[in-house]
Every structure is written in structure tokens, then in C-alpha cells.
Amino acid sequence: MSRPSYSIIIALLGALAGLTPLAIDMYLPAIPTLASDFAVPVEQVQFSVSVYLIGFSVGQIFYGPATDSVGRMPILWLGIGLFVLGSLVCAFSGSLDQLLLGRLLQALGGAGGSVVLMGMMRDLFAGDEFARAVSFTMLVMALAPLAAPLLGGYLLLALGWRSLFFLLALMGAVLLVALWRTLGETLPKEGRPPLGIRSALSGYRQILGHRTCMAYLLMGVFSSCALFSFITGAPFVYIEYFQVAPQHFGYLFGLNVLTMMAVTSLNARYVARLGTQRMLRYGLGMSTTGALLLVSLHLVGVDQLWAIVVPVMLIFGPIGLISANSTSQALQQLPRISGSVAALGGCLRFAGGALAGGLVSLAHSGTPLPLVLAMTLSTLAAFATFVLQRRASIEHTET
Numbered sequence: 001m002s003r004p005s006y007s008i009i010i011a012l013l014g015a016l017a018g019l020t021p022l023a024i025d026m027y028l029p030a031i032p033t034l035a036s037d038f039a040v041p042v043e044q045v046q047f048s049v050s051v052y053l054i055g056f057s058v059g060q061i062f063y064g065p066a067t068d069s070v071g072r073m074p075i076l077w078l079g080i081g082l083f084v085l086g087s088l089v090c091a092f093s094g095s096l097d098q099l100l101l102g103r104l105l106q107a108l109g110g111a112g113g114s115v116v117l118m119g120m121m122r123d124l125f126a127g128d129e130f131a132r133a134v135s136f137t138m139l140v141m142a143l144a145p146l147a148a149p150l151l152g153g154y155l156l157l158a159l160g161w162r163s164l165f166f167l168l169a170l171m172g173a174v175l176l177v178a179l180w181r182t183l184g185e186t187l188p189k190e191g192r193p194p195l196g197i198r199s200a201l202s203g204y205r206q207i208l209g210h211r212t213c214m215a216y217l218l219m220g221v222f223s224s225c226a227l228f229s230f231i232t233g234a235p236f237v238y239i240e241y242f243q244v245a246p247q248h249f250g251y252l253f254g255l256n257v258l259t260m261m262a263v264t265s266l267n268a269r270y271v272a273r274l275g276t277q278r279m280l281r282y283g284l285g286m287s288t289t290g291a292l293l294l295v296s297l298h299l300v301g302v303d304q305l306w307a308i309v310v311p312v313m314l315i316f317g318p319i320g321l322i323s324a325n326s327t328s329q330a331l332q333q334l335p336r337i338s339g340s341v342a343a344l345g346g347c348l349r350f351a352g353g354a355l356a357g358g359l360v361s362l363a364h365s366g367t368p369l370p371l372v373l374a375m376t377l378s379t380l381a382a383f384a385t386f387v388l389q390r391r392a393s394i395e396h397t398e399t
Contacts, residue, residue: 004182009124010133012182014140015175016117019083020110021141023168024052025148030161037161038096045096048103050354055107056114057350063115064343065200068336069192072116072123073185079112080176087169091162102165109172111346118342122331123186130331131276134324135268142261142320146254193337203340215389216330217345219280221352222382223287223322226315226375228353230256233360233371234312241368242305252309256316264320271325277390280325283318284383290314291379298372308368315379322382 027034035045067075086105093099117137125133155163193199207213238244238252263283271279294311330345331338356374363370 010136014137017141018144021144026152029153052107055104056111059108059111060343060346063112064340067339069195076116079109082109084169084172087165091165115343119339120186122338131271131324131328138320203337213333216326219326221348224349224353225356225378228357229374232357237368259313259317263317267321276325283321286318287315288383291376295376
């Protein structure tokens with residue numbers, strides 16, 4: 001099979017990366033309707049979001065070793081197959097329990113696609129070119145959270161909430177066939193580790209014991225903590241505290257996504273010339289500047305909307321850049337078990353993000369303070385991890 005063009009590869013992998021944002025965001029406008037149809041409180045339907053995040057986080061741990069051992073395509077067939085099945089279960093559900101089951105199947109399937117995505121990119125690209133490809137893929141993926149709520153809202157009005165899940169099932173099936181026909185298997189059979197519990201545990205022990213690999217993974221984890229802290233706390237801070245109209249909240253959220261797309265585009269353009277280390281330093285420097293500005297404005301008593309919006313854009317903007325370059329560096333440390341590295345990183349990002357978001361909710365004080373502290377501390381932790389890793393690397397080189 002001849003290798004397709006670079007743009008086709010990026011488009012397909014970007015579409016694969018976009019499945020999870022679509023699955024999370026597209027049905028959000030339908031939550032009140034689902035609560036009404038199932039005759040349950042809205043907060044019970046909102047729990048389906050948590051079910052998806054938990055399933056997506058845990059599922060990656062099991063897929064990682066498997067994709068390193070049996071290859072990318074078998075796991076992709078299993079993962080997207082489960083995603084399609086889960087979407088159909090949601091579409092035909094007649095109760096909240098059935099919906100939650102469908103969401104869990106969707107998440108477990110989507111986790112497989114996420115792990116395979118990073119594995120395929122590691123097979124196809126190396127070094128700074130990998131970070132560049134991840135950046136382009138994230139640009140394609142970023143369109144999903146921008147378009148998903150709007151698409152979901154229009155489909156809800158025109159065809160009802162079940163149409164959302166039918167569309168997700170169709171998209172998953174079409175994407176699976178396209179990847180199979182266009183890319184096929186990307187992992188060579190030579191050098192694959194054996195499949196088994198002992199081998200999987202050995203791989204994860206190797207990752208956890210590799211300080212450099214874990215340092216780069218933790219940079220991505222702490223950045224995700226800042227992201228999920230914002231997602232959890234922003235609706236209250238913007239809509240309730242600063243009295244932003246609910247229909248305008250999406251525009252303010254969109255500013256962050258557009259900033260991220262702009263910074264990620266710059267990373268894709270310059271990473272091959274400047275290198276992942278320098279781009280990572282620039283990205284973490286930008287987010288740290290935003291975090292210090294955010295907490296400083298709050299401490300001096302600037303209680304205005306712009307004092308949240310502008311610093312958050314600086315924190316949110318480089319998240320894609322940080323993810324691309326830190327993941328690239330982590331995968332380079334242990335290329336033979338890159339699937340397990342990607343799986344552990346994904347699991348930790350979603351688990352850490354869920355924990356950070358939960359803490360923001362528990363610390364609710366009726367002010368922006370929990371959001372400010374969570375985003376600031378998470379961002380500073382990512383920057384501190386980078387500084388400590390660079391210092392350790394320099395000391396190792398000198399010895």
C-alpha cells in the first residue's frame with residue numbers, strides 16, 4: 001500500500017482525534033430534553049459526562065499494551081466498533097440507565113481510538129516532525145469543540161436527540177473504513193513485545209520508573225488540570241458571577257479555542273526549525289505569564305470580567321503546543337512501548353483533569369477564587385516540572 005499524502009494523513013488522524021470532543025460536546029444541548037424524556041433530574045443526565053470521562057480514562061490503560069503487541073488496526077477495529085455500538089445503544093435507549101451504558105461503551109471505544117492515534121503518529125513520524133504532525137492534527141481536532149454544540153443544537157431542533165447519536169455512529173463507521181483503506185497497519189511486526197498481563201505491567205513499571213518520560217507526561221497532565229479546572233468553573237464565573245448571558249458564553253469560550261488554534265499553528269510552522277524543547281519552553285512561559293497575571297489581578301482586587309478572560313486566553317492558548325511537544329518527548333524515551341506511553345499519559349491527563357475539576361467544585365465559594373487558584377497552581381506545576389527536568393538533563397550531560 002502506497003503512503004497517502006501528508007494532508008490526507010493529517011485529516012484522517014485529526015478526524016479520529018475529534019471523535020471524543022464530538023461525543024462529549026455535541027449532545028450537551030440535548031441534556032435538558034433527555035432529562036424531560038426520561039423523567040429524571042437534569043443532574044442525573046449530566047452524570048453521563050462523568051461516565052464518559054471515567055470510561056475514556058480507564059480504557060486507555062488496557063489498550064496501550066495491546067496496540068504495541070498486536071498492532072494498530074485490530075485495536076482500532078475493536079475501539080471504533082465499540083464506539084459505534086455505544087452510539088447506537090444511546091440512540092435506541094429508552095431510559096437513563098441504557099443511555100449511561102451506551103455512553104460507557106462509547107468511551108471505552110473512543111479510548112482505543114485515542115491510543116491508536118498516538119501510536120500511528122509515532123509509527124509515521126519521528127522527533128520534531130512528530131510534534132509538527134501532532135500540532136496539525138490538533139488544529140483539525142480543535143474544530144470539533146467549536147462546531148459540536150452548534151451542530152448538536154440544530155440537529156436537536158430538526159430531528160430530535162436520537163439523531164445526534166445516529167450521526168456519531170455513522171461518523172465512526174465511515175472513519176474506521178477510511179483509516180483501514182487509506183493507512184492500514186502502521187506498526188511493523190518486528191520487535192513487538194508479547195501480549196500478556198505480565199508484559200503489560202512490566203511496560204507500565206518501566207514507564208513509571210523512567211524519570212524523563214514521566215516528567216514530560218506530567219507537563220501534559222498539569223496543563224490538562226488547568227484546562228479541566230476552567231471547564232468546570234467557568235460556567236459559574238462567567239454566567240453567574242459576571243452575569244454573562246448564557247448564549248454569549250460560547251463566544252468567550254471560543255476565544256480560548258481560537259487562541260489555542262493560533263498558537264498550535266505557530267508550533268506546527270516553527271517546531272521543525274526551533275525544536276520541541278524551545279517550543280515547549282515558549283509555551284510554558286506563555287501559560288505561566290497568564291497564570292501569574294490571573295492570580296495577581298485577583299489579589300489586587302480587580303474584579304472585572306477582562307481580568308479573567310485575558311489571562312485565561314494566555315493559559316489556554318499554548319495547551320495544544322504543550323501537549324504536542326511534551327508527548328513527542330515522552331514517546332521518544334521509550335519508542336518500543338509507545339502505545340503504553342500514550343495510554344498512560346492519556347489516562348493521567350483525564351484522571352488528573354477530573355480530579356482538578358472536582359476540587360474546583362468542592363471548593364466553590366461564590367467567587368472566582370477556586371478557578372483562579374486551580375488554574376494558577378496547575379500551570380506553575382507544569383512549568384516547575386519543565387525546569388526541574390531541564391536541570392536534571394544538564395546535570396546528567398555534565399557528568
